[in-house]
Amino acid sequence: MSTLKSYAKGTEMPALTPGKLRLYSMRFCPFAQRTRLVLAHKNIEFETVNVDLKEKPEWFLERNPLGLVPVLEQDDKIIYESAVTCDYLDDVYPENKLTPSDPYSKARDRILMEMFSKLVTHYYGTFRSKGKDPEALESMWKNMLPFEKAIAERGTYFGGDKPSMLDFFVWPWFERMAVMVAMMSEVNPFPAEKFPKLTAWVEVMKTLPAVKETMFDTTTHLIFLQSNAAGKPNYDIGLTM
Ligand SMILES: N[C@@H](CCC(=O)N[C@@H](CS)C(=O)NCC(=O)O)C(=O)O
Known part of the structure; x- marks a missing residue:
C-alpha cells in the first residue's frame, strides 16, 4: 500500500508486503527527492510511506536510528542516507545506469x-x-x-x-x-x-519525466517552508487522503 499523508508517533506501521520495495519519505525533503528521482528515472516499482519528522513513529526510528528520511526497506534489507540509497538502487537496478562506468x-x-x-x-x-x-x-x-x-x-x-x-x-x-x-x-x-x-x-x-514526477511548484514549496520555519511543518499540504 502506498500512502500520502504522513504517519506520526503512535500510529501503526502500514503492513509490509513480501518482496515489495518501500521508501520512507517526507514529501518536501530534498534528500528524499534524490531517491525518488532515481526510483522514477528507473521506473522502479515501490511504495511510499511518508513520515511526520516532528513526531516520528517508533517503527520509523527502529528502521533508521538517525531518524532521517530517506529510508529504503525490502524484506530484511534496510538502507538509509540519500547517497547510499541512490547508489544501491543504481547497482540493483542497472538499467538506465546513472553512475559513470569510467x-x-x-x-x-x-x-x-x-x-x-x-x-x-x-x-x-x-x-x-x-x-x-x-x-x-x-x-x-x-x-x-x-x-x-x-x-x-x-x-x-x-x-x-x-x-x-x-x-x-x-x-x-x-x-x-x-x-x-x-x-x-x-x-x-x-x-x-x-x-x-x-x-x-x-x-x-x-x-525530465523523473523531475516532473517528483517536483513541487514554487508556491507549494514556499507554503511548506513557511510552515516549517514557524515550527509547524505542514507535511500534508494539498492532500485529502
Ligand atoms: N544525510 C542525510 C540527510 C537527510 C535529512 O536531513 N533528512 C531530513 C529531512 S529533509 C530529516 O529526515 N530530518 C529529520 C530530523 O532532522 O530529525 C541524507 O543524505 O539522507
Whole structure:
C-alpha cells in the first residue's frame, strides 16, 4: 500500500508486503527527492510511506536510528542516507545506469558531490538570511561556480547528453532555488548572467519525466517552508487522503 499523508508517533506501521520495495519519505525533503528521482528515472516499482519528522513513529526510528528520511526497506534489507540509497538502487537496478562506468569520470563526479554539501550549507545560510547576509550569498555563489564550469565542459547535463546521478543528486536544491528567488526582492540569488549554463540546465531538467514526477511548484514549496520555519511543518499540504 502506498500512502500520502504522513504517519506520526503512535500510529501503526502500514503492513509490509513480501518482496515489495518501500521508501520512507517526507514529501518536501530534498534528500528524499534524490531517491525518488532515481526510483522514477528507473521506473522502479515501490511504495511510499511518508513520515511526520516532528513526531516520528517508533517503527520509523527502529528502521533508521538517525531518524532521517530517506529510508529504503525490502524484506530484511534496510538502507538509509540519500547517497547510499541512490547508489544501491543504481547497482540493483542497472538499467538506465546513472553512475559513470569510467573510474575517472566517477571519481570526478564524487568530488563534485562532496563539494555540493558545502553549497547546501551556504544555500541554507542564504535562505535563512533572506539574501541579506552578503557573506552567505557570496559563499553560495563561490560554491556554485564549479558546477557552472562542469556543465559548460560537459554539455546539456552533468552526465553529458543524458542525465547522470550527479544531475539528480544536486537537482532538489536547484528546484528550490526558485523559492529563494521568489522570497528575495532586493537580490537575485540565482542570476542568469552569472550562471548561464546552470540556468539553462535547470530548464532542461524540468522537462525530465523523473523531475516532473517528483517536483513541487514554487508556491507549494514556499507554503511548506513557511510552515516549517514557524515550527509547524505542514507535511500534508494539498492532500485529502
Ligand atoms: N544525510 C542525510 C540527510 C537527510 C535529512 O536531513 N533528512 C531530513 C529531512 S529533509 C530529516 O529526515 N530530518 C529529520 C530530523 O532532522 O530529525 C541524507 O543524505 O539522507
